[in-house]
Amino acid sequence: MTASAAVNGPTAAAPEPRDRWGAVVACGLAVFITAVDLNVVGVALPTLGRQFDASPSAMQWVILAYALPMVAFILPAGRWGDGVDKRKAFVLAVAGFGLASILVATSRSLEMMVAARVVQALFGALISALVLATIAISVRPATMGRAMGVAASLGPLGGAIGPAGGGLLIDWAGWQWVFLINVPVCLVAGWLAWTAVPASDARLRPPRARWLVDAALLGIAGAALVLGLQEFGRLGAGLAVGAVLLVASVVAGALWLRRRDARPVVQLLRNRMVNRWMLGLFFAATLNGVLTFLTPFLLTRGIGASTSVTGFTILALSAGMVVFAPLGGTLTDRWGAHPMAVLGALLLLAGAVLMLPAGPTWGVGDVAWRLALVGAGTGLIASSTQTAVMTSTPPQLGATAGALSALVLNLGFAVGPAASALAWQLVDTDIARTTPAYAVGAVAAALTVLALLAAPRRSASAPGPGAGPSAPEAAGA
Known part of the structure; x- marks a missing residue:
């Protein structure tokens, strides 16, 4: 047998799959920074309220502008992530999250900050949708548990560090750094993902316009569910309001389940x-x-x-x-x-x-x-x-x-x-x-x-x- 046949012939051994731990670290860093961002904002709210001369009720939108779009867009983000190259999509997600963090830090009004937080939430939803799938294509099944353990530990670590670290940053450097600290972490995560996550032949493509309807229905269902439970706690008239909101949640969820893009989710849940x-x-x-x-x-x-x-x-x-x-x-x-x-x-x-x-x-x-x-x-x-x-x-x-x-x-x-x-x-x-x-x-x-x-x-x-x-x-x- 010739040398070329020995290499290229049918008896040539396939290369052994290997674990790409750089990709796992990239996913862990992304989980960490999104958890930090979600938990640090509460510490910054009093300072932001003074900065923008806003009431506490108005300041709650700094949190809601991130939390509600996350619920609304996370499943459409997953639908999009299944049809594109994971490496490019993950790098786009962390880069977008970092740029959105800069927009939040440079906001000159509460309205600008709320808008920037919505953008940040869209990329945060994409990160959340891609993390597990990116890990799954980057390691062998035999080491999947260890890789998932890394990501599962860095989320609560970010949640724990966020409030304490955010308070120190605000005292030492100003509230802007609560958000700017995301940027170097996103750069490292993006570089690691680009060098370690396996690439595919799939390309990036624009999201489907119909996913906006999916996001609206999911957002209504999630918000109505949580608000309905809160209204029940008020008793009295709150019972009627809570019942209406829970019905709205069920209706919005049922409408979404009838849509085309819900079919793969239903397939998984069955x-x-x-x-x-x-x-x-x-x-x-x-x-x-x-x-x-x-x-x-x-x-x-x-x-x-x-x-x-x-x-x-x-x-x-x-x-x-x-x-x-x-x-x-x-x-x-x-x-x-x-x-x-x-x-x-x-x-x-x-x-x-x-x-x-x-x-x-x-x-x-x-x-x-x-x-x-x-x-x-x-x-x-x-x-x-x-x-x-x-x-x-x-x-x-x-x-x-x-x-x-x-x-x-x-x-x-x-x-x-x-x-x-x-x-x-x-x-x-x-x-x-x-x-x-x-x-x-x-x-x-x-x-x-x-x-x-x-x-x-x-x-x-x-x-x-x-x-x-x-x-x-x-x-x-």
């Missing part, structure tokens, strides 16, 4: 390999939303802790996630997603149940270790569940699955505070009567256990390109 894991993620996020809303009231009004002590105590929740998400990913690669997810759910349930008797007789340490227990369970669930979802999803729907996962997490974090506030309102918000509110979290934790126990014990490998819709069809072409 897959038992995916829907049980998504349910587990949702209920785990709901519990975390309950704890982050209710526990500061317990610490400050019940136990009498200072604001700074309260902030450090709440960090125990994030610390548990940061430590256990990478560990959960490593163990997922070794033992599988199902046992790690169920173990995480049991830790979640234990922490939630142990929070039920919370009251003024507790100390800060009593709260901290319980939060750390929930954080550990959440970290195990996040890395194992996202690994299971991506290994059970057809490659041509990877960005849609990633977007759906991010949407489920965001909805859980939003529903948790609203539902626990309603339960607390029913017992007159006495700090000594938090058990009904914490019971909402315990129920969510129990549902997490049930959902993950019902999940398949083995995540099937994602079907090949021939299974499910083709790439153009998946992208809504």
Whole structure:
């Protein structure tokens, strides 16, 4: 056999696939900076209110201008991401997020800042949709858990660093640097993605105009759901308003489900390999939303802790996630997603149940270790569940699955505070009567256990390109 035949002939060995950890780090940095940005704004609001001479009710739009478009555009962003080259799309997303951050930092009025925050949210939605899909094409299935663990740990790390770091930046350098700090991180993430993420033959193309209708319906459904739950907590006339808003949410969601671009999402949710894991993620996020809303009231009004002590105590929740998400990913690669997810759910349930008797007789340490227990369970669930979802999803729907996962997490974090506030309102918000509110979290934790126990014990490998819709069809072409 000639040398060329030895190299090019049918018996030539295919190159071994390799893990592209630079791509994983790029995704982790993107998750980190979007989490920082989401959590740092609350610290900056008083300073921004003085800067723009705006009322607190007006300043809430700095947050809503980011949160609402994220919910509205994340699934259309996933639909777009499935039809384009992931490397180019990811670089575009982080570059756009960095440029939008500059626009926010250079805003001369509240109106300009709100508009810039909307632009920032659009690119943030694209990042959230692309992260899991980009990791999935950059590492081997045997190391998927470890890669997912990196991303799952950097999100809560950003959430924990954001408020404290933002306060220091505002004091030392001015509020603009709360947003400008995003730029160098985006540059590094973009460079790493360009050099490490595998390229494909797909090109970037403009989004479909019809996706604006999808975004509007999804935005209405999400906003009406959260606002409806909040109105229920007002009781009296709020019950009627809440009922109307919940009906509006259901109607908007039903209209969206009838649209063409909802079909791939419905296809994923009909897959038992995916829907049980998504349910587990949702209920785990709901519990975390309950704890982050209710526990500061317990610490400050019940136990009498200072604001700074309260902030450090709440960090125990994030610390548990940061430590256990990478560990959960490593163990997922070794033992599988199902046992790690169920173990995480049991830790979640234990922490939630142990929070039920919370009251003024507790100390800060009593709260901290319980939060750390929930954080550990959440970290195990996040890395194992996202690994299971991506290994059970057809490659041509990877960005849609990633977007759906991010949407489920965001909805859980939003529903948790609203539902626990309603339960607390029913017992007159006495700090000594938090058990009904914490019971909402315990129920969510129990549902997490049930959902993950019902999940398949083995995540099937994602079907090949021939299974499910083709790439153009998946992208809504």
